[in-house]
Structures are given as C-alpha cells and as structure tokens.
Amino acid sequence: MSPAAGGSGRADGDDAAGDARTVEVGGESPYAVHVGPGVLSRLAAHAEPGRRVLVVHQQGREDFAREAAELLAAQGAAPELAVVPDAEAAKRVEVLAGLWARLGQSGFTRSDLVVGIGGGATTDLAGFVAASWLRGVQVVQVPTSLLAVVDAAVGGKTGINTAEGKNLVGAFHPPVEVLCDPAWLQTQPRADYVSGLAEVIKCGFIADPAILDLIEAAPERAVDPSLDPALALELITRAVRVKAEVVAADLTESSLREILNYGHTFGHAIEQVEHFTWRHGDAVAVGMVYVAELAHRAGVTDADLVERHRRVLGAVGLPTAYRPGRWEELRTAMGRDKKTRGSTLRFVVLEGLARPTRLVAPSEEDLEAAYAALSG
Structure with missing residues (x-):
C-alpha cells in the first residue's frame, strides 16, 4: 500500500511568490499547492469581470477574507463574504443550508467560484458547498491552519458531520488551487498548531520517515513555526507531498488512499x-x-x-x-x-x-x- 517514490506529487522549489514552494497534485483534475509568503496574490488569477465569488471564511479570519475580496474585486469579480462558525460547528447541516441559500439568492452559476478561508472544518465545508452546488463549481482553498494545509485542504475530500458521525456526508471534489502562507500559521494558538502536527507525523510514519527525524532532532522548534520558519516550511512541504502522491494515484479512496486514514x-x-x-x-x-x-x-x-x-x-x-x-x-x-x-x-x-x-x-x-x- 505504499505510495510510489517520486510519484505525481513533487516539490518544484521556489515559485513566483518568492520563497514559496509548489507541490503539484496530479490525477484526473491536477492542481497546485503553493506554500510560502505572498501566495494569496495568486487568487487574483481566478477573478474576471462579473464572476461571482463566495468567500466562505472562519470566524477570526476576517482580515484574510477582506484581503481576498479586495484582490478579487480589483480584477472585476463580485465577491461576497460568508462567515461560518469556528471548528466543527461549521460542518453542521444548518450552516450548509445557509450557504446554499446565499448561492441561490445571489444567482451563482456553474462558472462562478467558492473560496474557503480558515481551518480544516471551513475548507471541508467550502469544498462540499462547491461540490454540491449545481453538481459542482470551482473551489480555491486558502488554509490558515497547519491541520488544514497538510490534510483537509489538499486531496479533494469534502464533507459535513451528522449526529451519527463525522464526515459521513461528503464528496470528492478537488480544488483548482491551494494557497497557504506559513506566516498565517504563526497566529494559531500553540495547542492548535501542535494538534496539526499529528497529521504531519502521520505522514512520517506511513511514507516519509525524514519527517520523524526532523521532529525528533528539534521538537521544541517543530512546535513553534516562528522559531524556525525553514523547518516549518520543510515539514509542511513534505507532508503535502505525501498526500499529493497518494491522492493523485487514488482520488476516491478505493485502495491506496486509505493509508491517509x-x-x-x-x-x-x-x-x-x-x-x-x-x-x-x-x-x-x-x-x-x-x-x-x-x-x-x-x-x-x-x-x-x-x-x-x-x-x-x-x-x-x-x-x-x-x-x-x-x-x-x-x-x-x-x-x-x-x-x-x-x-x-x-x-x-x-x-x-x-x-x-x-x-x-x-x-x-x-x-x-x-x-x-x-x-x-
């Protein structure tokens, strides 16, 4: 069940945003994950005159949402901001229905766009909104937590929760791009960042033991991205690469992708x-x-x-x-x-x-x- 070495996910080094790294996710619907300073500017490429954009954002991420809206509006798009509850409270059916209502009232068509800004629950929700509206519109994911960038926002899994369990309702719907600035992660509470490290460590156990070596060599630096931004970028890139290689080979979790669980x-x-x-x-x-x-x-x-x-x-x-x-x-x-x-x-x-x-x-x-x- 191991992912093939040198698969479809690959880090391409620096990109146009400066020190950002890019991991390409292959498969039937290829897209890029950009991690580094200034990557939010890439959102402008998804704007065009008159295009409606629903910017679904987590409580507490209003600054990022407004910046995204300004970038989109500068290119002639028509962004709307939709704030959702924090954490798993966002993934309730009632919240989903409210977003569907917003899309319907605003006349969103298949050529329009959803942007998800926030942690993993927000990107899960935004992805499912995009997957389910008119049987699928484009989504750009902008993860602002470690957990979101290394797990929820990459791979195309979307979902909401029910009383019977987590993520029992969902769809596979790859984004058209993923954008994450590691500086955003420095604003996370330490406990939340450490929680996200669990998914990074998981990638070390299932596919890339170098992740474990890096963490064991300096655990006190691994838990604080402000102490060693280069280490944080390396850990994020390695974890994203693991996930990219797996989902490129098995989008719908028919075999290999199970290892991510x-x-x-x-x-x-x-x-x-x-x-x-x-x-x-x-x-x-x-x-x-x-x-x-x-x-x-x-x-x-x-x-x-x-x-x-x-x-x-x-x-x-x-x-x-x-x-x-x-x-x-x-x-x-x-x-x-x-x-x-x-x-x-x-x-x-x-x-x-x-x-x-x-x-x-x-x-x-x-x-x-x-x-x-x-x-x-």
Missing part, C-alpha cells in the same frame, strides 16, 4: 464520543498509538515501532493515552467508520516504518486489549 478510525471515534470537543489532531495522535498497539497484538508491528509512536508524539506534546471506561461507546463509533465493510472493521497498520498495510477483522480481544494499553 492511519490512526483515524479510533481518532474519529474519540471525537464522536467526546462530542467533537477534542481537537482532531489530538484524537488522531491517540488513534495512531491505538492502532500501533492493535497491530502489535496482531503480530504486524514490532514493539520498538509502537514505542516510537509514543516518543515522537509525546515529544511535541500530543496525547498518547485515553481515559478508561469508554470502550463500548468507542467500539460502537468505530463500527460506523467509512472503512468498515458490513460489520467488518478494517484498519491501516504498519508492517514497518513507511510500510502501511491493512488489518481486516481483528479479534474483539485484540481490539479491547489495545484500548486497555491506552487507558491503563
């Missing part, structure tokens, strides 16, 4: 049991430790690799344990996971570092024992 089955269960009060990356961090313990009990992963999960995640302050007494709720939630087939649970596990595979139908004994290892 490493740690997510148990992580999503935590989010649901905790009513989405946990940060996504924190839940995924615990989920990676859980699945490493599960794979060890199934004879797939060795003890040293399990311990490295705890060591790397713990070094940057991510959680590696979960409270006892919630097994039945967690088990029920895992049964709703998108990788489940019928009543059969499927997990992405590691045969070794950067060697992902599937574990299908692990025993109930092993499932519960792995939980006990987290909560003992």
Whole structure:
C-alpha cells in the first residue's frame, strides 16, 4: 500500500511568490499547492469581470477574507463574504443550508467560484458547498491552519458531520488551487498548531520517515513555526507531498488512499464520543498509538515501532493515552467508520516504518486489549 517514490506529487522549489514552494497534485483534475509568503496574490488569477465569488471564511479570519475580496474585486469579480462558525460547528447541516441559500439568492452559476478561508472544518465545508452546488463549481482553498494545509485542504475530500458521525456526508471534489502562507500559521494558538502536527507525523510514519527525524532532532522548534520558519516550511512541504502522491494515484479512496486514514478510525471515534470537543489532531495522535498497539497484538508491528509512536508524539506534546471506561461507546463509533465493510472493521497498520498495510477483522480481544494499553 505504499505510495510510489517520486510519484505525481513533487516539490518544484521556489515559485513566483518568492520563497514559496509548489507541490503539484496530479490525477484526473491536477492542481497546485503553493506554500510560502505572498501566495494569496495568486487568487487574483481566478477573478474576471462579473464572476461571482463566495468567500466562505472562519470566524477570526476576517482580515484574510477582506484581503481576498479586495484582490478579487480589483480584477472585476463580485465577491461576497460568508462567515461560518469556528471548528466543527461549521460542518453542521444548518450552516450548509445557509450557504446554499446565499448561492441561490445571489444567482451563482456553474462558472462562478467558492473560496474557503480558515481551518480544516471551513475548507471541508467550502469544498462540499462547491461540490454540491449545481453538481459542482470551482473551489480555491486558502488554509490558515497547519491541520488544514497538510490534510483537509489538499486531496479533494469534502464533507459535513451528522449526529451519527463525522464526515459521513461528503464528496470528492478537488480544488483548482491551494494557497497557504506559513506566516498565517504563526497566529494559531500553540495547542492548535501542535494538534496539526499529528497529521504531519502521520505522514512520517506511513511514507516519509525524514519527517520523524526532523521532529525528533528539534521538537521544541517543530512546535513553534516562528522559531524556525525553514523547518516549518520543510515539514509542511513534505507532508503535502505525501498526500499529493497518494491522492493523485487514488482520488476516491478505493485502495491506496486509505493509508491517509492511519490512526483515524479510533481518532474519529474519540471525537464522536467526546462530542467533537477534542481537537482532531489530538484524537488522531491517540488513534495512531491505538492502532500501533492493535497491530502489535496482531503480530504486524514490532514493539520498538509502537514505542516510537509514543516518543515522537509525546515529544511535541500530543496525547498518547485515553481515559478508561469508554470502550463500548468507542467500539460502537468505530463500527460506523467509512472503512468498515458490513460489520467488518478494517484498519491501516504498519508492517514497518513507511510500510502501511491493512488489518481486516481483528479479534474483539485484540481490539479491547489495545484500548486497555491506552487507558491503563
């Protein structure tokens, strides 16, 4: 299940924005991810006289939204700003319906554009709005959090939540471009940035061990992008490249793309049991430790690799344990996971570092024992 070395995602070095790096995402609908200073200026290329643009932005990102609107308006486009709630509260059906109403009232057509500005929940929502309106309009994603740029905004997965689970309603709808200035990430609360590192570390375990080496060499610098912007840019670029190579080969998660869900089955269960009060990356961090313990009990992963999960995640302050007494709720939630087939649970596990595979139908004994290892 490993992505091929030197696949369709590649860093092309500096681009026209100065020190920005570009990763090309191949496949049927290719696009570029630009990471670096000044990249928001590229948004002007998507404007034209009379083009309607709905700028969906997270609360607290009004400055970026206004700057985007000014760039678009300067080229003759007609931008509208639509603020949405912070975090997972944005991904409610009621919020989605409100945006649909805005599009209908403004007469948005298939030639118009949606722009998503904010964290992962906002880009998920904006992407689904674009995917569902008139069966698909273009979307440009402008992630302003680490989690969003390395995960949610890249790859074309969009979705909203229901009472029954996270991202159970969604569509695959690649953006036409992704723009992220790492300076924006310095405005994130430290805990949110660290949470985003879980997805970066995941990419290290499943495909690019150099990510783990960089973090282990300087964890105190990895958690603060203002201390070492070059390290932050390198980690972001490597994580985006991993995701780009995988989604270019498997947009609709029919096989290879499942590896990007490493740690997510148990992580999503935590989010649901905790009513989405946990940060996504924190839940995924615990989920990676859980699945490493599960794979060890199934004879797939060795003890040293399990311990490295705890060591790397713990070094940057991510959680590696979960409270006892919630097994039945967690088990029920895992049964709703998108990788489940019928009543059969499927997990992405590691045969070794950067060697992902599937574990299908692990025993109930092993499932519960792995939980006990987290909560003992």
